[in-house]
Amino acid sequence: MTTETSDRPGAIHARPVRHPGRWLAIVVIVVLVAMMISSLVTNPVWNFPRVFKVMNFNPVLNGLFKGTLIGTVGAMVIGVVLGVIMAVMRLSGNPVLRGVAFAYVWFFRSMPRYVLLIFCGSLGVLYAKLEIGIPFGPAFTSIDMNALSSSLAIGILGLGLSEAAYMAEIARAGILSVDKGQSEAAQALGMGPGKAMMRIILPQAMRVIVPPTGNETISMVKDTSLLSAVPITAELFYQAQTIGNRDFQIVPSLVAASLWYIIVCSILMVGQSYLERYFGRGFGTPSKKAKQELTKVAADH
Amino acid sequence: MTTTASTPAYDKSGEPLVRAVNVTKAFHGNQVLKGIDLSVNRGQVVVLLGPSGSGKTTFLRCINQLETIDGGRIWVDGDLMGYVDKGGTLHRLTDKAIAAQRRDIGMCFQRFNLFPHKTVLQNVMEAPTQVKGVSKDQARSRGLELLERVGLKDKPAAYPAQLSGGQQQRVAIARALAMDPKLMLFDEPTSALDPELVGEVLAVMKELAQSGMTMIVVTHEMGFAREVADEVVFMDGGVVVEQGPPDEVIVNPKQQRTKNFLRRMRQEEEQLAAATGHLALADIPLDDTTDDDVTVDPTRAIDDGGPDGAVPPTS
Ligand SMILES: Nc1ncnc2c1ncn2[C@@H]1O[C@H](COP(=O)(O)OP(=O)(O)OP(=O)(O)O)[C@@H](O)[C@H]1O
Ligand SMILES: [Mg+2]
Numbered sequence: 175m176t177t178e179t180s181d182r183p184g185a186i187h188a189r190p191v192r193h194p195g196r197w198l199a200i201v202v203i204v205v206l207v208a209m210m211i212s213s214l215v216t217n218p219v220w221n222f223p224r225v226f227k228v229m230n231f232n233p234v235l236n237g238l239f240k241g242t243l244i245g246t247v248g249a250m251v252i253g254v255v256l257g258v259i260m261a262v263m264r265l266s267g268n269p270v271l272r273g274v275a276f277a278y279v280w281f282f283r284s285m286p287r288y289v290l291l292i293f294c295g296s297l298g299v300l301y302a303k304l305e306i307g308i309p310f311g312p313a314f315t316s317i318d319m320n321a322l323s324s325s326l327a328i329g330i331l332g333l334g335l336s337e338a339a340y341m342a343e344i345a346r347a348g349i350l351s352v353d354k355g356q357s358e359a360a361q362a363l364g365m366g367p368g369k370a371m372m373r374i375i376l377p378q379a380m381r382v383i384v385p386p387t388g389n390e391t392i393s394m395v396k397d398t399s400l401l402s403a404v405p406i407t408a409e410l411f412y413q414a415q416t417i418g419n420r421d422f423q424i425v426p427s428l429v430a431a432s433l434w435y436i437i438v439c440s441i442l443m444v445g446q447s448y449l450e451r452y453f454g455r456g457f458g459t460p461s462k463k464a465k466q467e468l469t470k471v472a473a474d475h
Numbered sequence: 476m477t478t479t480a481s482t483p484a485y486d487k488s489g490e491p492l493v494r495a496v497n498v499t500k501a502f503h504g505n506q507v508l509k510g511i512d513l514s515v516n517r518g519q520v521v522v523l524l525g526p527s528g529s530g531k532t533t534f535l536r537c538i539n540q541l542e543t544i545d546g547g548r549i550w551v552d553g554d555l556m557g558y559v560d561k562g563g564t565l566h567r568l569t570d571k572a573i574a575a576q577r578r579d580i581g582m583c584f585q586r587f588n589l590f591p592h593k594t595v596l597q598n599v600m601e602a603p604t605q606v607k608g609v610s611k612d613q614a615r616s617r618g619l620e621l622l623e624r625v626g627l628k629d630k631p632a633a634y635p636a637q638l639s640g641g642q643q644q645r646v647a648i649a650r651a652l653a654m655d656p657k658l659m660l661f662d663e664p665t666s667a668l669d670p671e672l673v674g675e676v677l678a679v680m681k682e683l684a685q686s687g688m689t690m691i692v693v694t695h696e697m698g699f700a701r702e703v704a705d706e707v708v709f710m711d712g713g714v715v716v717e718q719g720p721p722d723e724v725i726v727n728p729k730q731q732r733t734k735n736f737l738r739r740m741r742q743e744e745e746q747l748a749a750a751t752g753h754l755a756l757a758d759i760p761l762d763d764t765t766d767d768d769v770t771v772d773p774t775r776a777i778d779d780g781g782p783d784g785a786v787p788p789t790s
Contacts, residue, residue, distance in 0.1 A: 359582075362580070374590055378590075457636065
């Protein structure tokens with residue numbers, strides 16, 4: 175009962191609903207976590223001092239920086255730029271461009287990344303030299319494919335080409351999500367199709383494109399571990415595994431690599447939420463709850 | 476620029492600004508425009524009336540080439556829209572040349588179509604800076620001037636989503652005016668607005684008309700048509716049924732189809748007025764007991780199924 179000072183009801187001081195289920199869940203989880211911690215601490219195979227040592231080994235840091243970070247950034251830049259170009263081609267009025275974009279997406283979506291990367295590494299076997307010039311005529315420059323075939327560049331190219339196929343679909347969905355009235359308004363103001371795309375359509379499409387692109391980037395961080403198929407050795411997981419095999423300390427090395435992947439992906443998730451806020455301007459900022467949901471989806475990927 | 480042998484240079488100021496001759500347009504075999512003729516002189520305001528589906532929007536979009544026409548010709552300020560006449564043969568213009576033709580024609584849409592990712596001022600500055608190459612500073616000061624003209628001086632930093640429909644439509648008018656158009660096209664600029672917001676947009680349009688702008692306006696606002704229009708054109712089934720000064724077409728229509736349309740419009744207006752309380756304010760008796768009298772009879776609502784039965788079915 176609330177006290178009433180006058181004949182009109184006043185402020186409410188009600189007892190909250192009880193949630194015995196929550197308390198039960200907390201107890202169960204605490205017990206489970208305690209069991210986990212005890213196993214981590216008491217089982218010497220985990221060897222955490224060794225984990226942190228491996229995380230800071232120079233070859234591992236080098237692999238993290240080159241293979242994982244540069245690899246992710248490079249592949250995503252190629253993937254996003256080429257993907258948007260493919261999406262625009264796919265939606266253009268030119269049937270040749272449409273066909274090319276369709277064939278591209280079809281091919282690279284069908285190719286497993288692992289197989290594609292091995293293939294990229296074997297290009298030197300197919301073509302010792304890549305010559306750029308007039309077909310059947312003189313060449314302007316030539317690239318030594320044997321030297322290139324196990325470089326990080328070819329690995330990044332392989333991952334980027336594959337990514338572009340997925341980004342093309344994402345960008346296409348984004349472009350189609352923009353109201354048709356927007357390009358008509360731009361046209362009515364005298365903008366050409368290119369300018370309307372760059373200034374009006376794409377910036378609005380970004381709102382739809384950014385969240386799945388964040389997921390793609392986080393997937394790419396993990397897929398850089400496939401670079402060893404090229405073979406590229408300056409790569410986080412390959413280095414950690416090699417050190418583990420050499421020193422017969424496999425588990426700490428796996429944990430070291432995993433921790434690095436978790437750290438990098440966590441930082442990316444934070445960056446993603448900032449990007450979403452930027453491209454969502456003018457549309458009302460998404461609620462905190464919606465953002466949390468998106469981050470969860472990203473983590474699941 | 477595109478002057479050719481068949482269109483000799485001449486003083487264009489005496490010519491109508493817009494000249495459409497026998498314009499036809501079909502969508503997938505559905506003949507929407509069946510030979511529209513229309514001339515609009517400089518400084519004139521023409522109101523297009525007609526039932527839903529009569530082709531008003533389509534005709535307006537043909538004028539600035541948002542739709543390509545199947546037959547006939549449209550000239551704006553002496554330029555043949557969309558084509559160039561080379562010795563009697565028409566050649567389609569490139570996208571770039573068509574974009575250049577559209578610069579001089581402003582258009583306002585039913586649903587405003589403001590750029591939601593840009594602020595009000597950025598919306599107004601976008602085309603002058605990106606299309607005409609006007610400097611940012613110049614575009615900004617001109618943009619602020621135009622926003623003041625449409626009564627939105629205090630909103631340059633707002634995003635469209637933060638504005639009411641009436642405010643958005645006024646921004647859209649300012650955005651179109653920023654390109655200094657010779658001609659303004661309005662497609663039902665107030666029909667997506669709440670009734671209490673219609674007036675502010677019509678006031679801006681009226682001011683624009685008085686300043687000497689040439690305008691083609693599709694609207695169902697009869698008051699605006701009677702007050703502002705120099706000429707009213709009634710379209711039905713893809714043809715111009717009747718045209719003339721508002722006092723003839725709206726007050727004393729000669730054609731039966733025009734009469735039917737206007738009768739229906741009047742009924743709708745009365746219902747709307749009753750529903751929104753425009754009439755009611757004056758009519759409600761102060762006595763509480765008779766309140767029920769002003770509610771709209773639901774059986775009277777919506778007897779308007781679309782265009783008149785007079786429209787022949789198209790094959
Ligand atoms: N892009 C399109 N594709 C196919 N049909 C269309 C297209 N645009 C318009 N139409 C058809 O053309 C006819 C005329 O349409 P329009 O929009 O010009 O009429 P309107 O007079 O503006 O009508 P309203 O008063 O409802 O706006 C309609 O039957 C419509 O279905
Ligand atoms: Mg219409």
